[in-house]
Amino acid sequence: MINLSAMQLQEHLKVADPPPLLLDVRERWEFEIVRLPSAQLMPMHRLFAEVKALDAAREIVVICHHGVRSRMVAAFLETQGFERVINLRDGIDGWATHVDKGMARY
Numbered sequence: 001m002i003n004l005s006a007m008q009l010q011e012h013l014k015v016a017d018p019p020p021l022l023l024d025v026r027e028r029w030e031f032e033i034v035r036l037p038s039a040q041l042m043p044m045h046r047l048f049a050e051v052k053a054l055d056a057a058r059e060i061v062v063i064c065h066h067g068v069r070s071r072m073v074a075a076f077l078e079t080q081g082f083e084r085v086i087n088l089r090d091g092i093d094g095w096a097t098h099v100d101k102g103m104a105r106y
Helices: 006-015 028-033 044-053 068-079 091-098
Strands: 002-004 021-024 060-063 085-088
Parallel strands (some): 021 060, 060 085
């Protein structure tokens, strides 16, 4: 697993080809407050049952509020054979703080 800050992820997304899957593992109510535009919601409690729906060959960026849940999910994905996993270590809150200061925060 690679751990990237919001600033590092912003730079990575500029050059990533094809773009990675932005996998948001927060709850729906959190996702409705703020999210990255192309993020796909799959709450952590559903992920374990739905992991087979994900493409193990695709690069996946795991996102949560502050980086704790996403780190746990990224580690789980690695145990399932996913090799291209990135954890947004400061979460969507870090993105709102350092990259897009106009985003909502909670």
